[in-house]
Structures are given as structure tokens and as C-alpha cells.
Amino acid sequence: MSYNDPYRPSGFGFLPIVTKNILIINVLFFLLTLVLQQTQHIDLTKYLGLHYFSAPDFRPHQFITYLFMHGGISHILFNMLGVYIFGQVLEQVWGPKRFLIFYILTGLGAALAQYGIIHFSIGSFVDQLEAVQNNLTLDTFVSLVNSDEFQMKLYQTDGDFGYMQNFNQIAKDNPSRALSLASQYLIDFKNSFLNSNVIIGASGSLFGLLGAFGMLFPNRLLYLYFFIPVKAKWLVIGYGALELFSGITNRAGDNVAHFAHLGGLFVGLILVLIWRRDRANFY
Structure with missing residues (x-):
């Protein structure tokens, strides 16, 4: 042949x-x-x-x-x-x-x-996320989660974040509890986001x-x-x-x-x- x-x-x-x-x-x-x-x-x-x-x-x-x-x-x-x-x-x-x-x-x-x-596509975002985690305040947290990039990444995940529904009210009534919730949310979000790739x-x-x-x-x-x-x-x-x-x-x-x-x-x-x-x- x-x-x-x-x-x-x-x-x-x-x-x-x-x-x-x-x-x-x-x-x-x-x-x-x-x-x-x-x-x-x-x-x-x-x-x-x-x-x-x-x-x-x-x-x-x-x-x-x-x-x-x-x-x-x-x-x-x-x-x-x-x-x-x-x-x-x-x-x-x-x-x-x-x-x-x-x-x-x-x-x-x-x-x-x-x-x-x-790594090229998510590396800088993960670094930013970890920087907020290491120096967490309510202001830095709110600024991060309201950013367009965070919202776009959130759409890619399938995590259950229902415990954050009343976060704004909790932040007014009990800032220390809100900070604890924010910390847990960032941990859960990061894990869910990394697992989505x-x-x-x-x-x-x-x-x-x-x-x-x-x-x-x-x-x-x-x-x-x-x-x-x-x-x-x-x-x-x-x-x-x-x-x-x-x-x-x-x-x-x-x-x-x-x-x-x-x-x-x-x-x-x-x-x-x-x-x-x-x-x-x-x-």
C-alpha cells in the first residue's frame, strides 16, 4: 500500500x-x-x-x-x-x-x-484573595466581594453560601460575628473556586x-x-x-x-x- x-x-x-x-x-x-x-x-x-x-x-x-x-x-x-x-x-x-x-x-x-x-488565569486573583484573608477587615472584605472580578469568579463556583444572606444586617448589629462569617466565607469560596478548575x-x-x-x-x-x-x-x-x-x-x-x-x-x-x-x- x-x-x-x-x-x-x-x-x-x-x-x-x-x-x-x-x-x-x-x-x-x-x-x-x-x-x-x-x-x-x-x-x-x-x-x-x-x-x-x-x-x-x-x-x-x-x-x-x-x-x-x-x-x-x-x-x-x-x-x-x-x-x-x-x-x-x-x-x-x-x-x-x-x-x-x-x-x-x-x-x-x-x-x-x-x-x-x-495558573496564569487565576494566580493573581488567588493572591489578591489571600492578601485580603491575611489582613481581613469588613471594609477590605466588602470591597473584594463587590468587585466585578470576584462576582465573575463566584459565578463559576457551585458552593453553598446561604449563610451569608443576612450578612449586611449582621455587620451592623455584630461586627465581630460578621468578621468571623467573612473569614469562613473566604475560606469556603476559595476552596470551591479552586475545585471548579x-x-x-x-x-x-x-x-x-x-x-x-x-x-x-x-x-x-x-x-x-x-x-x-x-x-x-x-x-x-x-x-x-x-x-x-x-x-x-x-x-x-x-x-x-x-x-x-x-x-x-x-x-x-x-x-x-x-x-x-x-x-x-x-x-
Whole structure:
């Protein structure tokens, strides 16, 4: 077969072991998330999604488990279709061990890239919040919570702050109690806000697979949206440029972790370049 021929993935029964198990585990995690949410009101994302490192809900295992969590049917279908298409080829080229290492490392690269974006976007606000906590007065508290930035961040959280309903009246009648309430509120708000930054999905690893496929088989034809033939190298460049543009413009309501995708793509390209240097063991 020529590398210019269209690429056609094999059936599920012929998938190599790691690719097949990645697909199975993702589907099982997705179904378990739905079942627990509907029957037990347990949000599995709270425990297995990747939280920001300073969030109360952060656990080290989330660097791995977040790769198997997805936010909806379209999310998991797109990612698993990509793993199905590219994973089987790359696993056959590298073998199961190297393929699994690649999949995990690109996922970690994606997570760290998104961590950097989260830190950049919330770091100054968290510093401001902690400064008010360390020198708390009713005036500094009221000034903070009435600011536009605080109100915008409050909208992103799902904390229960009902105990603050009568705060203004309490501040008039009992300033010391109001100060105590303000202190507790800032603690609860900060925890809720930090916990709201959660990364889920295999997209980072998928972009790593896409990048590797484009480097190894640059002229192999792929069908964009199933009917537009595009060479793999142009698909990689196009998707990379689109993700960079989307990440920089940061449109309102866009909850896609574009820089996680770019992080996975970058790590994937670097790994292929490193492994190519050792050609005796590359294939």
C-alpha cells in the first residue's frame, strides 16, 4: 500500500491490546459516571478528574485517571474515534509498551500545559484573595466581594453560601460575628473556586497520537469529516493552528482546554523526534 492511499482502520476485533483496553476502560468509566450520578448522586469527576494542585480535591492519581473521564457523549465519541483510528497503527509500529508510555506521557504533557494556563488565569486573583484573608477587615472584605472580578469568579463556583444572606444586617448589629462569617466565607469560596478548575478527557493524548501519525506517515490520506481527503501532515498543522488560535482568542463560553491539546501535541512530536534518534530501537 502506498502512503498516499487512504487510511482505513481495522475492525475492533483486530485492535492491538493497549488500544483496545484504552477504548474499553474509557467507555466503562463513562458509563459508571452516568450510573453513579443518576442512582447515587455521586459525581465521579470530583474524584477522578484532574484538579488544580492547590485545590482541596486534588489527588496525585488524577494525573492518570483524568484521561479516562469525559464530559458528555460527543466528548467521548470524538476522542475514542481518534484513539481507534490512530492508536492501532502506532501501537503496531511501536509495540504495546512504548505505545502505552507515549499515551501516558502525552496525557501528562497536556495536563501540565493546562496547569500553566490555569495558573496564569487565576494566580493573581488567588493572591489578591489571600492578601485580603491575611489582613481581613469588613471594609477590605466588602470591597473584594463587590468587585466585578470576584462576582465573575463566584459565578463559576457551585458552593453553598446561604449563610451569608443576612450578612449586611449582621455587620451592623455584630461586627465581630460578621468578621468571623467573612473569614469562613473566604475560606469556603476559595476552596470551591479552586475545585471548579477540573481537567478531563483523553484529548491531550489524542493530539499526541495525531502528531505522531502525521510525522510517521505525513502523506497518508485521511478523510476529514469522513469525505474530505487531507494528508496527515496538513491535518496536524491545521488542527494545531486552530487550537492555538482558539486558545489565544479564548471566546466566552468556550470550555475546551485548547492548550492541553497543544501540550499533548507538543510532547508527542518531541517523543517521536527523540525515538527517531535511536533508529535501531524505534520500530
